[in-house]
Amino acid sequence: MMLEVRDLDLHYGDAQALDGVSLDVAEGEVVAIIGANGAGKTSLIRAIAGMKRPSRGTISFEGQNITGRASSIICDLGVAQVAEGRQIFPSMSVRENLDMGAVLPRAKAKRKETLERCYEMFPKLKVRSDQAAGTLSGGEQQMLAIGRCLMGQPRLMMFDEPSLGLAPAVVSEMFKIIKTLHAEGMTVILVEQNVSASLKLADRGYVLENGRVVLSGTGSGLLNDDGVRQAYLGL
Numbered sequence: 001m002m003l004e005v006r007d008l009d010l011h012y013g014d015a016q017a018l019d020g021v022s023l024d025v026a027e028g029e030v031v032a033i034i035g036a037n038g039a040g041k042t043s044l045i046r047a048i049a050g051m052k053r054p055s056r057g058t059i060s061f062e063g064q065n066i067t068g069r070a071s072s073i074i075c076d077l078g079v080a081q082v083a084e085g086r087q088i089f090p091s092m093s094v095r096e097n098l099d100m101g102a103v104l105p106r107a108k109a110k111r112k113e114t115l116e117r118c119y120e121m122f123p124k125l126k127v128r129s130d131q132a133a134g135t136l137s138g139g140e141q142q143m144l145a146i147g148r149c150l151m152g153q154p155r156l157m158m159f160d161e162p163s164l165g166l167a168p169a170v171v172s173e174m175f176k177i178i179k180t181l182h183a184e185g186m187t188v189i190l191v192e193q194n195v196s197a198s199l200k201l202a203d204r205g206y207v208l209e210n211g212r213v214v215l216s217g218t219g220s221g222l223l224n225d226d227g228v229r230q231a232y233l234g235l
């Protein structure tokens with residue numbers, strides 16, 4: 001397994017956000033995490049990224065125990081959280097923002113070819129490469145955030161609600177991009193309010209309720225599960 005999460009508890013003060021969460025992600029898989037507001041999805045992502053220390057349990061990535069390690073170390077190992085579109089550097093150009101993603105030695109070495117790949121995936125970013133990033137549309141800024149993440153040569157990309165606040169056309173472009181990344185062998189964890197689209201795309205998924213995994217299965221299995229359909233798809 002590329003990522004193994006075991007019996008994870010996470011607290012904010014006295015409030016428990018995760019309760020015994022276990023999850024596996026194999027290399028090349030897209031794994032969806034679904035759940036209502038406050039179920040613990042973001043907390044799980046933050047624990048994996050090293051941004052919030054769990055109170056119990058272990059997280060290992062490619063055989064290394066990364067539980068409670070600094071986020072910078074986890075990032076160096078290739079675990080990347082795709083920033084929200086808003087977290088780009090608005091006064092810097094598109095190109096400069098992309099270059100900022102390739103600071104690690106292994107990423108720097110491949111900067112040119114990764115940049116070409118980004119421009120292929122996001123032709124609009126190429127056209128606008130000299131434009132200040134803050135002047136891009138919301139959707140373009142989200143694409144730039146993904147591009148910047150790719151520039152760092154990640155092994156695992158985690159998306160936390162990438163479609164939030166985006167227009168429907170941009171949302172479908174988003175899903176297309178994740179599909180392309182999947183086809184190219186990228187490993188992805190996807191947290192999405194858009195449950196139907198994310199389960200259609202995902203190899204497997206986990207359902208979180210009140211900080212616990214209550215159900216897991218293949219994307220299509222969950223999509224056809226009566227409980228999931230009632231609770232998350234309104235069917």
Ligand SMILES: Nc1ncnc2c1ncn2[C@@H]1O[C@H](COP(=O)(O)OP(=O)(O)OP(=O)(O)O)[C@@H](O)[C@H]1O
Pocket residue numbers: 012015016017035036037038039040041042043044
């Ligand atoms: N910084 C914090 N301090 C205190 N409690 C927090 C903090 N962040 C999250 N929580 C609580 O932890 C629980 C899980 O929150 P989390 O953000 O992980 O859920 P989520 O599934 O991502 O929700 P959403 O879909 O609304 O983003 C919630 O009860 C939330 O109120």
